[in-house]
Amino acid sequence: MHEGPISTLIPQGVKSIAAVAPTSFRKARLLARSPRVCTNVQMFVRVFNLGMDMRARATRPDRKAAILLAAEKLFAQRGYHAVTIRQIADEAGVPLALVGYYYGQKQALFEAIFAHWNGTIEERLHELQLARQTSAPQARLERIVEAFVGPVLRLRDSAEGEYYALLVARELAHATDAADRVLKTYFDPLAHAFIDALAEVLPQASRAQVAWGYQFALGALVHHISDKRVYRLSLERNTPCDPAARPALIHFIVGGLKAALPSLPAASAALSKTQRRLS
Helix, strand or coil, X not given: CCCCCHHHXXXXXXXXXXXXXXXXXHHHHHHHCCHHHHHHHHHHXXXXXXXXXXXXXXXXXXXXXXXXXXXXXXXXXXXXXCCCHHHHHHHHCCCHHHHHHHXXXXXXXXXXXXXXXXXXHHHHHHHXXXXXXCCCHHHHHHHHHHHHHHHHHHHHHCCCCHHHHHHHHHHXXXXXXXXXXXXXXXXXXXXXXXXXXXXXXXXXXXXXXXXXXXXXXXXXXXXXXXXXXXXXXXXXXXXXXXXXXXXXXXXXXXXXXXXXXXXXXXXXXXXXXXXXXXX
């Protein structure tokens, strides 16, 4: 950083003009017409403007990212069809045309949100892969459910992922045509992976039965990350989406899967015996 007098930063020609200006404006005008002075002034202006431009770029937020975050927030709060491109531009603080320049139509912007967060799906698949390596079936079931629940709760509890988690919950609960295209692309492969893993530890259940179990588990998870009513129902003792409730949610899902789906031959035999007694 320059620590000397600021006058040393000014080209000689500019200082010359400043020196004569108080005494002779006419002489100053003649001096300013000098090719050397003009060149020095132009150089100074260019360097000054370049520095200001670099400073502005360093302090200006990423407008493309701001648009994505604004869309994510509004879609999560109001739903896809209730949000306009103009509202997204206003929320992001950018010109309307800039939204189309970066993302095109609203559907493309909507899908860009899920593409941006695709890493969270990869994280869940990685944790699922590790869970499937657990030897004991009972422990494996719990690890699978942990891989299903854990990353979502961590995302919901983070400042940067809160609106995305709420957006996913909203679109799963109120599926639109726009959301269904995203679900098929990003979330159906994830669902199939978890259903296959559950089918391995619940071999006596058909895959169709396991698919029901997956949907029930998904319902519990989605409701937990989006619900606020529990605060009122608990007489203001429970915090919505409290991370401390995570073990209870995991045990609830594991218990529900074990109770609803036949997992062992003994359980299957007991069910058949009950059915014969009732017939």
